[in-house]
Amino acid sequence: MSNDLFYLYDETEETRTRFVSFMVETVRFDLAITTTNRFYGKKLVINIQNGRSAIIGHDDLDEDGYLAYAFQLTDEEAEELRSFLAGVI
Numbered sequence: 001m002s003n004d005l006f007y008l009y010d011e012t013e014e015t016r017t018r019f020v021s022f023m024v025e026t027v028r029f030d031l032a033i034t035t036t037n038r039f040y041g042k043k044l045v046i047n048i049q050n051g052r053s054a055i056i057g058h059d060d061l062d063e064d065g066y067l068a069y070a071f072q073l074t075d076e077e078a079e080e081l082r083s084f085l086a087g088v089i
Contacts, residue, residue, distance in 0.1 A: 001077075016034070017035075018032070018033045019032050025080070027073075027080065028049075029049075032045075033046075041089075042057035044056075045058070052070065054066075055072075056085060056089055057089060061082050065078075
């Protein structure tokens with residue numbers, strides 16, 4: 001195995017991260033929501049409980065089934081998350 005790495009990029013950027021935990025019905029969400037210049041206005045949303053993450057913008061919130069797929073949620077859980085993220089994104 002070679003130690004020669006081929007970097008596509010290696011940059012450091014100041015970001016802002018919001019950590020939020022909330023419950024709806026029977027599901028708890030523990031999220032880290034990072035704002036950066038890298039994703040064209042979208043936010044990096046990380047589910048701290050299972051490590052799943054997605055880059056999310058308003059268009060993604062409107063895409064049917066996207067949150068359920070990205071975070072492995074039921075449709076009902078995804079709708080609760082969408083309702084929260086609509087006020088954050």
